[in-house]
Amino acid sequence: MKLQDQIAIITGSGGGIGRTIALELAQHGASIVVNDILEEAANAVAAEVEELGREALVSVASVTDPEQVEAMVSEALDKWGRIDILVNNAGITRDGLLVRMKDEQWDAVLDVNLKGAFICTRAVAKPMMKARYGRIINIASVAGVMGNPGQANYAASKGGLIALTKTTAKELAGRGVNCNAVAPGFIETPMTEQLSEAVREGWLSLIPLGRAGTAEDVAGVVAFLAHPEASYITGQVISIDGGMLM
Numbered sequence: 001m002k003l004q005d006q007i008a009i010i011t012g013s014g015g016g017i018g019r020t021i022a023l024e025l026a027q028h029g030a031s032i033v034v035n036d037i038l039e040e041a042a043n044a045v046a047a048e049v050e051e052l053g054r055e056a057l058v059s060v061a062s063v064t065d066p067e068q069v070e071a072m073v074s075e076a077l078d079k080w081g082r083i084d085i086l087v088n089n090a091g092i093t094r095d096g097l098l099v100r101m102k103d104e105q106w107d108a109v110l111d112v113n114l115k116g117a118f119i120c121t122r123a124v125a126k127p128m129m130k131a132r133y134g135r136i137i138n139i140a141s142v143a144g145v146m147g148n149p150g151q152a153n154y155a156a157s158k159g160g161l162i163a164l165t166k167t168t169a170k171e172l173a174g175r176g177v178n179c180n181a182v183a184p185g186f187i188e189t190p191m192t193e194q195l196s197e198a199v200r201e202g203w204l205s206l207i208p209l210g211r212a213g214t215a216e217d218v219a220g221v222v223a224f225l226a227h228p229e230a231s232y233i234t235g236q237v238i239s240i241d242g243g244m245l246m
């Protein structure tokens with residue numbers, strides 16, 4: 001119960017890795033703001049959080065909309081008086097080769113994955129700085145470090161998120177707010193289910209540990225970064241990739 005009575009916002013937590021992070025943090029004692037663009041999905045995860053004996057607040061808001069994000073943060077502050085943890089998890093892909101990529105594909109991915117994280121970070125920064133406490137954890141990707149053919153937009157958004165992580169860490173360090181990123185590799189989720197067998201085999205051949213990761217592999221590291229014993233870690237990017245990047 002290392003997160004007893006703490007308040008965590010997890011963006012895009014109606015499914016996939018975000019849902020697993022929400023449940024992991026709830027298991028450690030945190031109350032959860034379940035944010036997603038799909039109300040039904042967010043409600044279902046909120047019910048799972050409540051089954052664990054924790055409080056949940058559903059926020060149907062797009063991370064790309066500053067007004068909706070401000071409303072989400074205000075609602076959480078009205079309910080609990082503080083926000084201890086923000087996990088910028090919401091993310092999308094719109095893959096395509098660089099030469100064929102449409103402006104709309106580029107903009108959509110940069111808007112959610114990078115600008116969305118900026119909007120949410122800006123919204124929680126003031127209450128966290130005032131409280132002299134906060135943990136911001138950004139879900140980046142190995143693609144943001146090594147690049148990935150067919151994902152110019154996605155890799156650029158995650159590379160940008162890593163730079164945002166380091167800048168946030170430097171700007172907020174003096175106020176007790178830590179900011180780190182995790183860089184998952186190939187994780188089994190709805191996002192990766194669509195890949196062909198050949199692409200899956202290609203990824204697996206690059207992973208020394210010889211298996212795809214799970215949402216639980218990611219959630220465990222996110223929980224560690226949120227725990228009190230991680231208080232001397234900030235501005236870092238932790239790969240969760242079975243050794244792919246090494």
Ligand code: NAP
Nearest residue numbers: 012015016017038062063089090091141184186187189191
């Ligand atoms: P996912 O299952 O597609 O989950 C992403 C969630 O974000 C979905 O619930 C989605 O809602 C939500 N979302 C999309 N746009 C949003 C918006 N504008 N505002 C709020 N929520 C929004 O994907 P995932 O695999 O769990 O990915 C989670 C994070 O991990 C992403 O940042 C992804 O880039 C990162 N990651 C994943 C992998 C992997 O192998 N899976 C690897 C590296 C990094 P809807 O479903 O309703 O659209």
